[in-house]
Amino acid sequence: MQTMNTYRAGPDENGHFGIFGGRYVAETLMPLILSVEQAYNAAKADPAFQAELSGYLTHYVGRPSPLYFARRLTEAFGGAKIYLKREDLNHTGAHKINNCMGQVLLARRMGKTRIIAETGAGQHGVATATVCALFGLSCTIYMGATDIERQAPNVFRMKLLGAEVKPVTSGAATLKDAMNDALRDWVSNVDDTYYMIGTAAGPHPYPQMVRDFQAVIGKETREQILAAEGRLPDSLMACIGGGSNAIGLFHPFLDDREVRIFGVEAAGLGLNTEKHAASLKGGKPGVLHGNRTYLLQSGDGQITEAHSISAGLDYPGIGPEHSWLHEVGRVDYVSATDDEALEAFQLTTRLEGIIPALESSHAIAYAKTFAPTVGPDHVLVLCLSGRGDKDVNTVARALGGATPGGL
Amino acid sequence: MSRLPARFAKLKAERRPGLVTFITAGDPDRATSQALLDGMPAAGADIIELGMPFTDPMADGLAIQHASQRALKAGGCLSTTLDMVRAFRRADAETPIVLMGYYNPVYAHGVDSFCAEAAEAGVDGLIIVDLPPEEAEELAAPARAQGIDFIFLTAPTTDDARLPAVLDRASGFVYYVSITGVTGTASASGDAIKAAVARLRRHTTLPVAVGFGIKSPEAAAEVAALADAAVVGSAIVSRLAAGLDAEGKPRPGLVDEVLQFVGELARGVRSAARPSTAA
Known part of the structure; x- marks a missing residue:
C-alpha cells in the first residue's frame, strides 16, 4: 500500500492505513473483532449477501x-x-442507514440477537433502531446525557422504534463517552451482542467495512x-x-x-x-x-x-x-x-x-x-x-x- | 532488570500465592497516593500495579474510571506517575511495580523516552490494556530492551488457537482476566478460574495472576489458592473513594483504612493453600 499506484488498496491485512488504523482493543474483545472481520470478508464475497443488501437499499432505503x-x-x-x-x-x-443496513445483515448472518451502538446527534442511533425494528432485534443505544438533552426528538424516535436508550454520564457525557460505554457493554456481553459502529472509525475491520457500505x-x-x-x-x-x-x-x-x-x-x-x-x-x-x-x-x-x-x-x-x-x-x-x-x-x-x-x-x-x-x-x-x-x-x-x- | 522473577521465586520459596494490589497514581491527590503506595508492601502487597490515569479508560468500571478522573483533576500525568515510582524506590528496592493503563498517554510521551524513564524510575512491568499482541511490539520491544517485562492479558474469550500468539512474547507473569466484562463488576466462579488456570498452564510456565471482580479477603483467598497471585483493584479503590469527603478531599485516617483493608486481603491470600499443580 505504501509504494502505490493506487490509493484504494488499503487497509493492509492488519487493518493499517500507513501508520493509522489497527486493532487497539483489550484482549477480551480481540477474538470478537477477528470474528467480525472473518464474517465480513465472507459476506463481501458472497453474491447472495450483496443481492440482499442491494434489495434493501433499493426498496427500503430508497x-x-x-x-x-x-x-x-x-x-x-x-x-x-x-x-x-x-x-x-x-x-x-441521512447517510447513516447505508451502513446500518449492511451491518445488520452481517449481524444476522453471524447469528447475533442483540445490537448495541453509540450515538451523538442521534442520527446513527435512529438508523440503528430502525434496522433493529425491521428485523426484530433487541437494540440498546448509548448516548451522552448532554446529547440526550440537546437531541430530545431523536431520543423519542429511538424509543418509539423499540430501542433502549442508555444515558452515559461518564467523562464529559458526549459521543466519545458513549463509545466507551458501548465498548464496555460489548466486553460484558460477548456471546449474543453485535456492536454497530456508526462511523468509519474504531478497530479493524470497522473503518474498512463502514467505508465499503x-x-x-x-x-x-x-x-x-x-x-x-x-x-x-x-x-x-x-x-x-x-x-x-x-x-x-x-x-x-x-x-x-x-x-x-x-x-x-x-x-x-x-x-x-x-x-x-x-x-x-x-x-x-x-x-x-x-x-x-x-x-x-x-x-x-x-x-x-x-x-x-x-x-x-x-x-x-x-x-x-x-x-x-x-x-x-x-x-x-x-x-x-x-x-x-x-x-x-x-x-x-x-x-x-x-x-x-x-x-x-x-x-x-x-x-x-x-x-x-x-x-x-x-x-x-x-x-x-x-x-x-x-x-x-x-x-x-x-x-x-x-x-x-x-x- | 525486572524484580518480578525474583518476587515470584520468593513466593514459591515461601509456598504461598501473592497479592497484587492496584491503585491509580495521583488518586485522590499526589501526597495521599504516595502514602498509599509507600505503605503497600508493609500492608502485605507482594506486587503493586500503579494505574496511569487516562480520560477514556474503556476496560474499566465506574470505580477505576472515577479514580482516573480524580487523579487527572488533581494534576496527575505520566511524569508525576513516574515521580511517584522514584519516590517509592528510595525506601523499597524489592517490591515490583507494574504500570497499568492505556496506550495514548505513553504514545504521546514518546515510546523510547517513556521506556528509558520508566526503567530509570524503577518500573518492572507494563500492562497496556489496549495493546493486544497484534499491536504491542512497538512498545513491548523497547520496554524489553530496558529490562521491563511486558505483561499480556488473557481472557475467557482467548481460545486455545489464539493463546500461543498471546503468550509467545509474554514475560513477568500472565494476567488472567477472569470475566468477560470491565473491572469491578462480576466475579468468576472458582471452578471457572480453576479450569482457566489449568488451560493457561498447558501453554506457559510463567506465573499466572488472576484479576477482575475480587472484592473481599475471602474471595482473594479463594482465587489465590487457584493461581500464583490474586489481583485486587476496584475494591481497594472503592475503599479509598469511601474515605473522601463531599469535596473529594481525603478524610483523616483514609490512608490507614485503605492499608488496613490491604492487610486483610493479604491475610486472606496468605491463608490460601498453595495449589499442588502450581509450577
Missing part, C-alpha cells in the same frame, strides 16, 4: 439517492457548478455525474466528523487524480480557540477507540473535548483512512466554523428549499468559499449527508430569536 444540480446555490456562490448528492432523502434522513454514495455519484455532465467532477466536498459520508463519496474517486477532494472539518468557534472539532488541523496522532488516528488531546495524551454546533461532528477523533489520506496529501482537509455553517444552513434552505443538516452545512459553507475561486466550467459535487429538521431547535437557539429573513 436508493439511488438523486444527484441534484443546485442552480440557485450555484448562482449565489458565483463560480463552480454545484451538484448535491441527496443523502438527506434516504429513509431516516458507504461507498454506494460515491459509486452512484460517479454514474450520475457521467450521465449529467459526460465527465467526472472537478471536485468533491463532504463534511467530516468521523468521516463516513466523506469516505463513502471519496473512495471510488481516489485514483482519479484530476478530481480534487476536500474534507471539511468543524472549526467550531475557530481553530485558534480550544472550541473546535478539527482533529486533523488541531490534533495529533494517537490511539483511542481501537484505532490510531488524529485526535484532539493534551500534551500528556489525555483526550480533550471537541466542540461543534453540530452534534454529529462533535468528536475528538476521525476515521483512520482520513488521517492517512491527509498525510499522503490526496485529500485536502479544510474547515468551516459554527457561524459559517449556520449561514450556509439558512442560505440553502432559502435558496433551494432544502433544509440541510448542520453537519452537511459545513461542507456547503466551504463550497461558498471555494466556488468563486474557480470558473463556471468547474463541476463540484457536494455530499448533502442529511436533512436538517433535527437541527431547527439548535439553529433557533443560535440565532437567538433573530428573524432568519434578515439574511
Whole structure:
C-alpha cells in the first residue's frame, strides 16, 4: 500500500492505513473483532449477501439517492457548478442507514440477537433502531446525557422504534463517552451482542467495512455525474466528523487524480480557540477507540473535548483512512466554523428549499468559499449527508430569536 | 532488570500465592497516593500495579474510571506517575511495580523516552490494556530492551488457537482476566478460574495472576489458592473513594483504612493453600 499506484488498496491485512488504523482493543474483545472481520470478508464475497443488501437499499432505503444540480446555490456562490448528492432523502434522513443496513445483515448472518451502538446527534442511533425494528432485534443505544438533552426528538424516535436508550454520564457525557460505554457493554456481553459502529472509525475491520457500505454514495455519484455532465467532477466536498459520508463519496474517486477532494472539518468557534472539532488541523496522532488516528488531546495524551454546533461532528477523533489520506496529501482537509455553517444552513434552505443538516452545512459553507475561486466550467459535487429538521431547535437557539429573513 | 522473577521465586520459596494490589497514581491527590503506595508492601502487597490515569479508560468500571478522573483533576500525568515510582524506590528496592493503563498517554510521551524513564524510575512491568499482541511490539520491544517485562492479558474469550500468539512474547507473569466484562463488576466462579488456570498452564510456565471482580479477603483467598497471585483493584479503590469527603478531599485516617483493608486481603491470600499443580 505504501509504494502505490493506487490509493484504494488499503487497509493492509492488519487493518493499517500507513501508520493509522489497527486493532487497539483489550484482549477480551480481540477474538470478537477477528470474528467480525472473518464474517465480513465472507459476506463481501458472497453474491447472495450483496443481492440482499442491494434489495434493501433499493426498496427500503430508497436508493439511488438523486444527484441534484443546485442552480440557485450555484448562482449565489458565483463560480463552480454545484451538484448535491441527496443523502438527506434516504429513509431516516441521512447517510447513516447505508451502513446500518449492511451491518445488520452481517449481524444476522453471524447469528447475533442483540445490537448495541453509540450515538451523538442521534442520527446513527435512529438508523440503528430502525434496522433493529425491521428485523426484530433487541437494540440498546448509548448516548451522552448532554446529547440526550440537546437531541430530545431523536431520543423519542429511538424509543418509539423499540430501542433502549442508555444515558452515559461518564467523562464529559458526549459521543466519545458513549463509545466507551458501548465498548464496555460489548466486553460484558460477548456471546449474543453485535456492536454497530456508526462511523468509519474504531478497530479493524470497522473503518474498512463502514467505508465499503458507504461507498454506494460515491459509486452512484460517479454514474450520475457521467450521465449529467459526460465527465467526472472537478471536485468533491463532504463534511467530516468521523468521516463516513466523506469516505463513502471519496473512495471510488481516489485514483482519479484530476478530481480534487476536500474534507471539511468543524472549526467550531475557530481553530485558534480550544472550541473546535478539527482533529486533523488541531490534533495529533494517537490511539483511542481501537484505532490510531488524529485526535484532539493534551500534551500528556489525555483526550480533550471537541466542540461543534453540530452534534454529529462533535468528536475528538476521525476515521483512520482520513488521517492517512491527509498525510499522503490526496485529500485536502479544510474547515468551516459554527457561524459559517449556520449561514450556509439558512442560505440553502432559502435558496433551494432544502433544509440541510448542520453537519452537511459545513461542507456547503466551504463550497461558498471555494466556488468563486474557480470558473463556471468547474463541476463540484457536494455530499448533502442529511436533512436538517433535527437541527431547527439548535439553529433557533443560535440565532437567538433573530428573524432568519434578515439574511 | 525486572524484580518480578525474583518476587515470584520468593513466593514459591515461601509456598504461598501473592497479592497484587492496584491503585491509580495521583488518586485522590499526589501526597495521599504516595502514602498509599509507600505503605503497600508493609500492608502485605507482594506486587503493586500503579494505574496511569487516562480520560477514556474503556476496560474499566465506574470505580477505576472515577479514580482516573480524580487523579487527572488533581494534576496527575505520566511524569508525576513516574515521580511517584522514584519516590517509592528510595525506601523499597524489592517490591515490583507494574504500570497499568492505556496506550495514548505513553504514545504521546514518546515510546523510547517513556521506556528509558520508566526503567530509570524503577518500573518492572507494563500492562497496556489496549495493546493486544497484534499491536504491542512497538512498545513491548523497547520496554524489553530496558529490562521491563511486558505483561499480556488473557481472557475467557482467548481460545486455545489464539493463546500461543498471546503468550509467545509474554514475560513477568500472565494476567488472567477472569470475566468477560470491565473491572469491578462480576466475579468468576472458582471452578471457572480453576479450569482457566489449568488451560493457561498447558501453554506457559510463567506465573499466572488472576484479576477482575475480587472484592473481599475471602474471595482473594479463594482465587489465590487457584493461581500464583490474586489481583485486587476496584475494591481497594472503592475503599479509598469511601474515605473522601463531599469535596473529594481525603478524610483523616483514609490512608490507614485503605492499608488496613490491604492487610486483610493479604491475610486472606496468605491463608490460601498453595495449589499442588502450581509450577
